[in-house]
Amino acid sequence: MTEVYSTIVKFFQEGGLFIYPIAIVLIIGLVITIERWIFLSREKARNIKSFDSFLPLLRTSDIEKMQLYTRECTAPVTRVIGCGIDMMKASKHRADIENSMSEGMLETLPRLETRTGYLSVLANVATLLGLLGTIIGLISAFTAVASADPAQKSTMLSQAISVAMNTTAFGLIAAIPLLVFHALLQNKTASIVRSIEMAAVKFLNIMTYNRAIYAGAQVVESNDASTKESSKEQ
Template sequence: MADSLGNFFVEGGSVMYVILVALILAVLIAVERFYFVFFRFNINGENFMRKIQQLVEARNYERAIQLCNAVPRSALAKVVKAGLVKAGQDPRDIQNSVDEAALEILPKLTKRTGFLQVIANVATLLGLLGTIFGIILAFKAVAEVDPSMKQVVLTKGIAVALYTTAFGLIVAIPSMVAHALVESSTTKIIDEIDEYSVKLINQLAAKSQEDRQTA
């Protein structure tokens, strides 16, 4: 197996090693993004907000903040907490606090995700570049090489063309899939933040208005 992989890289030429670097980068970025998006920043938003809304309805803001502190790495919890600490204040202050927290957390959700798409495109183009190099070698075999070496050089050119194209696609396809999965989960988290932060602001504003009317 090791010998086969070694031959795969040797026969594919120098472009194979550049594609290998792209593969390593894609794996590192994908693992990091999967960890943050699927585990660190993500929670069950519906269940979490149901509990928060019940506590806000009971005006138990301190307990709601404690619930947010229980999941300190969650993106949604950070934004919700920013609104809860301003409970009872002017709705504009609540809105500004939520917006500030969202602006702080959203770049952390999206950073480096786009690199997966870039790596997929670059790997495909590198495979194409290797194909061109292979074709050049093949033509050189026909036009310039000694007849006794023509078979060897022609085989080498075909190997470079096929191996680099295959390896480029092997890197590109999983990178595109990883990008789609991470981007989909990121969009879901951002949509939850947008939806639930608006609902929280409206609920806190309604409670503040009720308190003023009964004061």
């Protein structure tokens, strides 16, 4: 551990000024990653638990009890289904209920995606800070070498290049994990969204099967049939 600590301290000492802002970017990215991972894991567990508790009510087709449950529970999946149940009070058309649940999904998504996009931005910032540190380090090196003693030129140039390369390396060390974390969080968010969509479709299918709502195709067929009957009477 002592050797690792000394290596890190030496790296920061030889890395130049831009090492510190890159380190700050990395710390911010790690904090966001940990917070988002805990939040998404908790939301996923809440969705599973809430929908498992909702299923017995769904099989009974008791709209009042289902509506009461969705209002008391704050899990994303029950919020989306609750939007559909509220619409059922006004319309029995499946398309209308689907549109209402889609609106509920649009309200839920921002909470799941909040701050995740910052990780890709922070990764780009870390990379650019590394490149900027490299360029400024090389400029300073060549400026110093131009006016330095010939015997010291090679030493000063090697030290300056070392600082510049350390800055670039640390920028990449910070950027690569942040991009990986960004991809992992996006995948976790997409998994939660798919589970909500699956639960919404299951809700619609069961309600349609129990004739609590009716599909648009059936409505069209009934309208066509009534139109044909009225034309025959005429």
